[in-house]
Amino acid sequence: MTLLNIDISYLNDRLKELLKIPSPTGYTDEIVRHVSKELEALGVFYEITRRGGVRARVSGKSRRPARAFVSHLDTLGAQVKSLKDNGRLELVSIGHWSARFAEGARTTIFSESGAYTGTILPLKASGHTYNTGVDELPVGWPYVELRVDAYSKSVDDLHRLGIDVGDFVSIDPAPEFLENGFIVSRHLDNKAGVAVMLAAIKALVESDIEPTVDVFWLFTIAEETGHGAQSILTPDIASLVAIDNGTTAPGQNSDEFGVTIAMADQTGPFDYHLTRKMVQLCRDNDIKFQKDVFRFYRSDAATAIEAGADVRTALITFGVDASHGYERIHMHALRSLAELATGYALSPVEIQRDAREFADLKGFTRQPTADADQTLNPETDEPLPEPAGE
Template identity: 40%
Template sequence: MENTCMIKKYLNEVLSIPSPTGYTKEILEYLKKEIGSMNVDYKVGNKGMLIATIEGEDNNKATTLSAHIDTLGAIVKEVKGNGRLSVSQLGGYMMNTVEGENCLIHTREGKKYEGTLQTIKPSVHIHANDARELPRECKNYEIVIDEEVFTKDDVQKLGIEVGDIVSFDTRTRITESNFVKSRYLDDKASVSALLTVMRNIKENNIKLKNTVNFYFSNYEEVGHGSSSFIPNNTTEFIAVDMGCPGDGQNSTEYDVCICAKDSNGPYDYELTNTLIEVCKKNSIGYKVDIYPSYGSDAAAALKAGMDAKFALIGPGVFASHGYERTHIKSIDQTIKLIINHIQK
């Protein structure tokens, strides 16, 4: 399969599986099946992360590449007297980005119910000015469940309770012009990139310099993604996560974005240089950038005591943590950088 087709296939599959942070079991099962079908060894940590390993010529040194399978979402905070649900946010996003969005409520018994996230004053015909001026704060939103429920008791009879997970419709669209529009391209664009890299290595029998670990972390959105379970032979850790194109930024939706500094400080100078050199040598479109309000899985690993060089690369994602957009080119350039960096 050609890379563009493979990227699209993975995007569609991975984006269709709800995985708000703290609720990643279903996508973990998908990864186990997919990676198993490539005949790649993997192990699953107690916390629910997965590490797949392909050995290289030198097994004493490893490049560990991470991408996170968890996304933003919500959790039921209160079953209200009016038969609706108030929520608490999972991860950091503006509430208006999910206003009017369809969602699923996942009960602890494994049932799924449909609903819509609305403000508490959702109709201009009823609330006129109030509806427009209502502060877009979490407390002013509620889920209207698509069941005939009118009281708290009605809702609880369905099995819906405080602490149930809420996932939002991703509204995934891949246009004829190869733009990808969806929620949660952060970081499922990179998850798709890593799966494509793995398939490429296996199908084209690409020989690797060092051993490569593919770390699929599951708590990145709340800060402790890859804070444990990092293989001991890791000498370099590359977080594969979204770049930030926008006003004043150097990143684009077409290149691989290489981050020189984010909220936690600079990335490793030498490893960042090496990655830039790989791009130059192989005519890979790249942009170096600084992210003013950003933390990655590399920081989670470092804060937990990892001793390795560390970098951050990934596709440029516009309107991050909102209704996001990137271009297939950006994912493709990310894949090319990874393959050229790790191959012998």
């Protein structure tokens, strides 16, 4: 197939807009509204769950076996754990991220009385006061505090400001979009994945090509705390492809360029056949790709399986340097992911049996074995076509 044209400027602009919207897990209403309005502008049907998960659909030639992509709108963040006698705030993290990356971060505290800016600082923040004690302080959330940019020298002052235990704290992303294609920011996990999905939807809609089957585009609101896609799937969906970040670091095979296809994460291997299809689509369409295995990682796909969904899952990623910290990615990976997403959406369905939730062995998939009959299609049991002549 010919790859659809991805509007890079659109992708870039959507990512910039998404990064401006604070959305730590549990505080996602605004970003849900933003994405929903963008889907409306694209002319795409969508519906929202009670809590704010967004399920969009691009109709295909058949209803089943439907396909789905998923990215999450929520990000890492923090909450106020306690009000301190010195007028500062003790924090607890939202999601799993190190306080090492919190030190020095600019923040916004959302209280019932309004929003306040602030800075996360180590308990010993001044070298002029503590000398080498600044460097000797351990790393961890008990060793940082949030300084509020308002008159606040006591618990009473904090109460006067309307700040209380449980208030949400968003971490400012401080994004930089460089001319060489690199993007440096917090929260690229997974606002970059959301931007990729929106760009892919735009390309599909503008192509006026009807997908093979219905394609759902799922935007979840609690992936960072382990909930993800538990309650947003429909029975029609047979395959779920998560779009998220891959970790570029020593010992990993991920890359900031091209698509990184995850073969497994900490919950186990991804679906053999769906993952293989992602690889083949990359090969057939000259999309740069590499494979990786993530040992300390889980995505929306994992939560769907753990919730009992009988769906094939895959994870395709953009390589992120310093994930869950001050992250860096490249536009090449985002474009490649959007191209792959459209390629999958328009590709034929090989496993027709997936249209049914239960069936007999006819059409059930095969995986290679040492004594497999090489004359049969491993996924249909039908004879392979004779090789073409010279």
